[in-house]
Amino acid sequence: MVAGTQYRGMFEERMKNVIKRAEASNGKIILFVDEMHMLYSAGSSRTNCTSASNMFKPALARGRIRCVGATTFDEYRQYVEKDPALERRFQKVHVGEPSIEATIAILRGLKQRFQDHHGLEIQDAALVAAAHLGARYITGRQFPHKAIDLIDEACTFIARKMKQIDNTTPSSLNDANKKVIVNPKSSSTNRVKKAIVDPNDVAQVVSRWTGIPVATLCEEEKDKLIHIRDRLHERVIGQDEAVNLVAQAVLRSRAGLDQPSQPTGSFLFLGLSGVGKTELAKALAKQLFDSEKMLVRVDMSEYATVGSVTRLIGAPPSYIGYEDSGQLTEKVRKHPYSLILFDEVEKAHPSVFNIFLQILDDGMLTDGKGRTVDFKNTIIIMTSNLGSEYLTTKMTGEKPLEVARNLVTEKVQKFFKPELLNRISEIVIFESLSYEQMKEVAKIQIKNVVARVANKGISLSTTNALLDVIMSESHNPMYGARPIRRWVERNVITMLSEMLVKGEAGEGSAIFINATDDKKGLKYEVVKMPVLDFSSA
Numbered sequence: 001m002v003a004g005t006q007y008r009g010m011f012e013e014r015m016k017n018v019i020k021r022a023e024a025s026n027g028k029i030i031l032f033v034d035e036m037h038m039l040y041s042a043g044s045s046r047t048n049c050t051s052a053s054n055m056f057k058p059a060l061a062r063g064r065i066r067c068v069g070a071t072t073f074d075e076y077r078q079y080v081e082k083d084p085a086l087e088r089r090f091q092k093v094h095v096g097e098p099s100i101e102a103t104i105a106i107l108r109g110l111k112q113r114f115q116d117h118h119g120l121e122i123q124d125a126a127l128v129a130a131a132h133l134g135a136r137y138i139t140g141r142q143f144p145h146k147a148i149d150l151i152d153e154a155c156t157f158i159a160r161k162m163k164q165i166d167n168t169t170p171s172s173l174n175d176a177n178k179k180v181i182v183n184p185k186s187s188s189t190n191r192v193k194k195a196i197v198d199p200n201d202v203a204q205v206v207s208r209w210t211g212i213p214v215a216t217l218c219e220e221e222k223d224k225l226i227h228i229r230d231r232l233h234e235r236v237i238g239q240d241e242a243v244n245l246v247a248q249a250v251l252r253s254r255a256g257l258d259q260p261s262q263p264t265g266s267f268l269f270l271g272l273s274g275v276g277k278t279e280l281a282k283a284l285a286k287q288l289f290d291s292e293k294m295l296v297r298v299d300m301s302e303y304a305t306v307g308s309v310t311r312l313i314g315a316p317p318s319y320i321g322y323e324d325s326g327q328l329t330e331k332v333r334k335h336p337y338s339l340i341l342f343d344e345v346e347k348a349h350p351s352v353f354n355i356f357l358q359i360l361d362d363g364m365l366t367d368g369k370g371r372t373v374d375f376k377n378t379i380i381i382m383t384s385n386l387g388s389e390y391l392t393t394k395m396t397g398e399k400p401l402e403v404a405r406n407l408v409t410e411k412v413q414k415f416f417k418p419e420l421l422n423r424i425s426e427i428v429i430f431e432s433l434s435y436e437q438m439k440e441v442a443k444i445q446i447k448n449v450v451a452r453v454a455n456k457g458i459s460l461s462t463t464n465a466l467l468d469v470i471m472s473e474s475h476n477p478m479y480g481a482r483p484i485r486r487w488v489e490r491n492v493i494t495m496l497s498e499m500l501v502k503g504e505a506g507e508g509s510a511i512f513i514n515a516t517d518d519k520k521g522l523k524y525e526v527v528k529m530p531v532l533d534f535s536s537a
Contacts, residue, residue, distance in 0.1 A: 011052075012055065015052055015055045016055070018031070019055065019056070019059050019065060022059075022064075022065040022066070022067075023059060023064045023065055027066055029065075029066070030066045030067070030068060031065060031066065031067040031068070032067075032068050032069075032070070033067060033068070033069040033070070034070050035070070035071060035075075036069030036070055036071040036076075036080065037071045037075040037076065037078070037079035037080055038052075039051065039052040039053040039056065039069075039086070040053050040079040040080065040082070040083060040086070053083060053086045056086075056089075057085060057086065057089060060089040060090075061089060067090075069090060076092075097142050097143050098143045098144055099143075100131045100132060100135055100143075102143075102144075103131045103134075103143045103144045103147050104127055104128055104131045106144045106147075106148075107127040107130060107131065107144070107147055107148065107151060108124070108127060110148065110151075111124075111127065114151060114152065114155055117155075118155040118156065118158070118159045119159065119162075119195075120155060120158055120159060120162070120195035120196065120197060121195065121196045121197070122151065122155065122196075122197045123196060123197060123198050123199070125198065125199045126151065126154065126197050126198055126199050126201065126202050127147075127151065128199070129199035129202045129203065130147040130150040130151050130154075130202045131143070131147050133150070133202060133203060133206045133214060134146045134147045134150055134206070136260060136376075137206050137210050137212050137214060137336075137377065138150075138206065138209065138210065139336070139372065139373075139374040140333075140371075150202050150205050150206065151197070151202065153205045154197050154201040154202045154204075154205050155197055157201065157204070157205065158195050158196075158197050158201060159195070161195070162195050210336050210337060210377075211335060211336065211337045212336060212337040212377050213254065213337070214256070224287070225250065225251060225254055228247045228250060228251070228287055229243055229244060229247045231283075231287050232246070232247065232280065232283050232284065232287065234283075235279060235282075235283040235286075235444065236276045236279055236280045236283055237276065237433065237437045237438075237440045237441050237444070237481075238275075238276070238431065238433055238434075238437045239275070239276050239280065239430055239431070241428055242267075242269065242276075242280055242428045242430060243280065245265075245267065245425075245426045245428060246265065246267065246280065246284055246379075249264055249265030249267075249379060249425070250264070250265075250284070250288065250379070252264070253265075253377075253379075260376065261362060261363055261376065262360070262361070262362070262363050262376065263359065263360065263363050263375050263376060263377075263378050263379065263380050264376075264377060264378060264379045265379045265380070265425050265426075266360050266379075266380040266381075266382075266423070266424050266425045266426075267379075267380070267381050267382065267424065267425060267426050267427075267428060268345075268382045268383075268384065268412075268421075268424050268426075268427045268428070269381060269382065269383045269384070269428050269430060270383075270384055270385075270386060270387060270388075270408055270412065270427065270428065270429045270430065271385070271388065271391065271429060271430025271431070271432075272385070272388045272391050272392065272430070272432055272478070272479075272480055273385060273388070273479060273480055273482065274479050274480020274481045274482040274483075275430040275431070275432060275433055275480045275481070276430060276433075276480075276481070277383040277430055278341065278343060278383060279481075280381075281295060281297075281339060281341045281381045281383075282295060284339055284379070285339045288339065289338075289339075294335065294338060294339070295338075295339050295341055296328070296331050296332070296335070296338050296339065296340045296341065297341045297343060298312070298327075298328060298340065298341065298342050298343065299343050299344065300342055300343060300344050300345045300346075300347050300348035300352070301344055301347040301348075303348045303349060303352050304347060304348060304349055305349060306349055306351055308348075308349060308352065309349070309351050309352050309354075309355060310326075310368065311326065311327050312326050312327055312328040312329070312352070312355060313326040313328065313329050313355060313365065313366070313367045313368055314326035314329060314330075314367045314368025314369060315368050316368050317368075322368065322369075325367065325368075325369075326367050326368060328340075328365075329365060329367040329371075329373045330367075332365075332373050332374070332375060332378060333371075333373050336374055336377050336378070337377045337378070338377075338378050338379075339378065339379045339381065340375075340378050340379070340380050340381070341381050341382075341383070342380070342381070342382040342383070343383050344383060344384065344385065345382040345383065345384050346384045346385070346386050346415060353416065353417065353420055356420055356423070357419060357420060357423060359375045359380065360380070360420075360423035360424060361423050363375045363376035364376075382424075384412070386408070386411055386412050386415055387407060387408030387409075387410075387411040387412060388408075390404045390407040390408050390411075391404050391408065391429075391431075391432055392478060401431070405429050408429055409427070409429075412427065432477055432480070433477070433480060433481065435471070435475065438471065438475055438477075438481065438484065439467055439471055441481040441484055442467050442470045442471060442484050442488075443467065445470075445484060445485055445488045446462055446466070446467070446470075446488070446492075449488065449492055449493060449496070450462075452493075453496060453511070456500065456506075456507060457506075457507030457508055457509075458505060458506070458507065458508075458509050458510070458511060459509070459510040459511070460496075460510075460511050460513070461510070461511070461512050461513070462512075462513045462514075463513070463514045463515070465514055465515035465519070466513055466514065466515055466522065468515065468519065469515045469519060469520065469521070469522060470484060470487060470488065471484075472519070472520070473487055473491075473520070474486070474487035474488075491522065492513070492522070495522070495524065496511070499511070499524070499526065504526055505526050505528070506528070508528070509526055509527065509528050510526070510527040511524060511525070511526050511527075512524070512525040512526075512527070
């Protein structure tokens, strides 16, 4: 109505024509005004106070026209309620979000339109899946729109596949298209009619939207989940209890049998420094997302002040930083399927623990702008060193293991509030690593070094005597595995770096590392492979 109104009076003339036509119909025409709040400012300017709402008021007051408007609660409060005369002329009707059952009924009513438009068949199970998956995994949008968009995008995906099949022989079809029966003698139209949209197609759309793997498991994924414990143990030595509990939580989530109103799993890891608490979280992120960068790590030592909780969820109105989003809530909104690590949680201010209550119980959190963030598809891991002094006395033999574990549990119960501990799925106490387990950690560190130099085209070989030197020089049960990593970096990686910089070793070289005769140091032997020159040939 406003577009193209170059001169004053053009907009008013258009509005008058619409109102006159509605009045002349004697109630047979019903005006529907979408985004009704726009009437408040449409047509008005600094020099002209006439707006569309003022032009509607006389006809509405006399009952000459029938009009239905649509707007949101926030915009109604912000615009319409500011004009009491306009508000009185409309009867306010609250339209609630349809239920899952009502959404399925709406989708069934639209089913034929989608089938005619895309030229394919939609299974009724796909409509049911769109409603249920949309309710569980898609937040920030309302029914029925999000379910309709799921069906529409799934149909578009299958229709695009069919176009690719038109110029493809049946023998070259991949597994995703085997459900489409292709007859070379039939026309393209007949082939398109045989395309079917099933629940798995809808689940794939949900996975693309949210990153949450809700589609049917393929054989490779099944094998990966079945052996997830073994894969985690490739990086985490010992700690069978923690690995088993985390693996069970992942299996429940991927099978769709976890609690729908709570996070996938919430764990409190307790133990000495360097026994694998953070390493287990990194290994799990690697298995779930194929990258440790997908781990949302929050160092709780940075939140030791009273007001630091606003950094996690965003500052409230009138506070500095209100325009900025919360560091935690924004990351989860972008990646709802993620692993959140609250490292050294005991160092945070007690007020920070209050936001954990809502996350762990309902899987929801409201940020500073009033938006609800969904944590139902996250795995929450909190690490702490509380009570580690009791585990140290256990290592020295002063107290048995069971007594030390009970003392750790008592200290945790005194430090954290009962309502927080009662919402955590599992509290896991990491045991100190034995000498043999430390030796396995040293092997993993050496494997990492071998992989790093392999990227430079260098072959690295070691002996068991090297492991004995590493253990004798760096083994300290109180500090866990970290001294081993530091010793390897300081003595092995540094020496290899010097050899690369000096040119003593390069691409194609082979390096052998062994212990010295006194078993206190390392000796290196470099064999340079001849470089073949094919230019003369």
